Amino acid sequence: MYLLIPAAGSGRRMGSAWQSQGKASRNKLLLTLLGKSLLAWTLLAADASSQICWIGIIGQPSDWDDFRAIVTQLSLTKPVHFIQGGSTRQESVYSGLQALPPQAEHVLIHDGARCLATPDLFDRCAQAVLTCPGLIAAVPIKDTIKVVGDAGLIESTPNRSQLWAAQTPQGFSVPLLKKCHQEGRQNGWEVTDDAALFERCSLPVQIVEGEETNLKVTTPVDLAIAEFILRQRSTLTSNPSAQTQPS
Numbered sequence: 001m002y003l004l005i006p007a008a009g010s011g012r013r014m015g016s017a018w019q020s021q022g023k024a025s026r027n028k029l030l031l032t033l034l035g036k037s038l039l040a041w042t043l044l045a046a047d048a049s050s051q052i053c054w055i056g057i058i059g060q061p062s063d064w065d066d067f068r069a070i071v072t073q074l075s076l077t078k079p080v081h082f083i084q085g086g087s088t089r090q091e092s093v094y095s096g097l098q099a100l101p102p103q104a105e106h107v108l109i110h111d112g113a114r115c116l117a118t119p120d121l122f123d124r125c126a127q128a129v130l131t132c133p134g135l136i137a138a139v140p141i142k143d144t145i146k147v148v149g150d151a152g153l154i155e156s157t158p159n160r161s162q163l164w165a166a167q168t169p170q171g172f173s174v175p176l177l178k179k180c181h182q183e184g185r186q187n188g189w190e191v192t193d194d195a196a197l198f199e200r201c202s203l204p205v206q207i208v209e210g211e212e213t214n215l216k217v218t219t220p221v222d223l224a225i226a227e228f229i230l231r232q233r234s235t236l237t238s239n240p241s242a243q244t245q246p247s
Contacts, residue, residue, distance in 0.1 A: 039057075051127065133176055
């Protein structure tokens with residue numbers, strides 16, 4: 001399975017996090033959690049996946065030196081390629097698709113800021129995409145959602161049982177996704193994820209159960225939550241008996 005990681009986030013909402021780490025604001029994937037960058041945690045999970053064989057990092061040349069240093073330090077077992085992205089996520093993924101090897105039939109796309117995704121999630125998505133045109137990892141919504149109009153008044157309350165929060169990885173047939181991106185460029189569509197392009201082209205997108213801990217690190221609060229989750233995982237790994245609750 002081939003994996004593309006859009007990694008061009010500027011971290012505009014991470015100002016205080018950069019200050020706490022004593023650095024000037026830049027690509028948020030260079031922020032650290034427990035001594036490793038966000039990008040490093042993402043790469044480690046992808047490298048531990050039994051299904052992924054090729055990794056492409058899509059970003060800007062100004063970050064190449066930092067990204068290469070991270071990859072070198074991790075000593076990954078999978079080949080990693082650096083792909084220049086565009087000014088939007090949509091443009092970056094388009095560039096990533098063009099850089100895939102000719103033999104790539106399916107691809108997973110995973111936001112680098114979702115640094116807590118597990119190897120198991122990558123594996124489940126990689127296996128599922130072989131049997132469907134497109135898929136997204138997602139989790140059921142727990143909160144009651146309100147649709148609010150411009151005046152700040154509630155207009156409706158959707159049925160929560162039909163609402164899911166989209167995550168990544170998202171997986172697709174490479175020929176179909178390339179076709180959708182090309183159609184999107186021709187028609188000027190602007191979307192926030194690749195599943196939306198599939199929907200615009202009337203192609204089916206399947207749900208694969210995601211992970212509650214697979215949050216997107218966007219704010220300093222997210223960073224603190226991510227650190228807590230990683231510390232918990234470290235505790236459970238070093239002390240498996242901690243997973244057993246006393247009777």
